[in-house]
Amino acid sequence: MEPVKDQSVGSHLAAAETTTATPAVPAPSPGVQPERRRAPRTWETPPAPVPPPHLDDYQSIVGAADIDELRFLARELKGKTVKMVNSTAVGGGVAEMLNRLVPLMNELEVTTHWDVITGGNDFFEVTKAFHNALHGSDYEPTRHAEEIFLMYNEQNRQRMQFTEDMVVIHDPQPAALIRARQETAARWVWRCHIDLSNPHPEVWGFLRPFIEQYDAAIFSSQSFARQLPIPQYLFYPCIDPLSEKNKELDESFVQKVCEEFGIDRARPIVTQVSRFDRLKDPLGVVQAFKLARRYVDCQLVLAGGGASDDPEGATVLKEVKDAAGDDPDVIILDLPPWCALEINALQRASTLIIQKSIKEGFGLTVTEALWKGKPTIAGAVGGIPNQIIHKLTGMLVHSVEGCAYQIRYLLTHPEFAAQLGRNGREHVKENFLMTTNVRRWLLLLRVLLHIGTA
């Protein structure tokens, strides 16, 4: 079979996975001759969403005791109400997480719903600039940025009602909704998903007086937090073990995905799943792979997306292709964003997973890799050290050479690598699954509403 250098489309393969039906594969256009090696088929639109799981569905994964604990913690919260506010209904990890969290809270009879703020392009341009500046990037103040931010927040404040017991505002975009606070009896919480360790002083100086009016702030890592006069809580992000991205798959489906993408499962597979973004260092991964491969046989899979709608992504993708040259063992996959099953299969097919980021938020690809029991090598940045305890749940690296060394070491020490994978999965089970996240919300509700506390 011809090795595949670059698939610039994604495929959605026929339903061969375990628990949920996948959409049917589109029929080939009439008149198209089947090729000897089928080209991956493209889905132009996302598949229909899968209904969210129930609490009991998690029992086989986390055990009955954990589910009983959630029911116990929720008992005295029955009838309490929570509103969550986010800036987007689709796309992004927060919306994905809320789509799973909210039904589980409701199943526990804590009436929870989530709302989305509205705004024009001018608002989202401002909030994007704020977002980047809070992450530590340069900030070019634009005319009226603060007025635009406040105007849209005010419009949303007037449109929304806050009659719940707890209001949770996600991220900076809707942070000024706190101005509605005096009209409500609710406890207000700001859930920050971004790294605030080094914010642009001007933007943080503008935002901070709003944040200080909340009852509490929640951050995703100790290192992301700021000094604030309000209580701060640490909530790790989480993955859903029952999502398309993380659920168990039939081996035959994994095999089929590999065949579609020209990946040889008889040889070691080293994979990085990431947007084609410089901060994910895909070029460094190619270099590390080439160094390691002088000593050990392996293939590199770089699976990513976003290059088609991000000019910078397209440039990075081109650079990666140039760096790969005509090496048949470097397989570059530019996938559309709805290829969760394929990403899942690629992660499961991998011998090692890399996330050689130079800067990172929490790094959910690392969580996903560890959950699949994969020996993982990752840059020691952002939330990654929360997940990878060096030499225990994975390997932390700081350079191309370090990454190459660890690829070589793990491929030649499979028992040690397998132990890392087992430990990594346990670490995720304890700390980074959806059920743990539900427990944290229940505990926070109890603390803020003084339920069951002295």
Ligand code: UDP
């Ligand atoms: N992801 C994806 N397709 C891609 C690249 C990434 O579905 O082509 C997913 C990946 O599996 C993970 C998320 O996008 O769930 C990326 O989250 P992470 O925190 O690792 O990085 P971010 O892209 O948010 O910086």
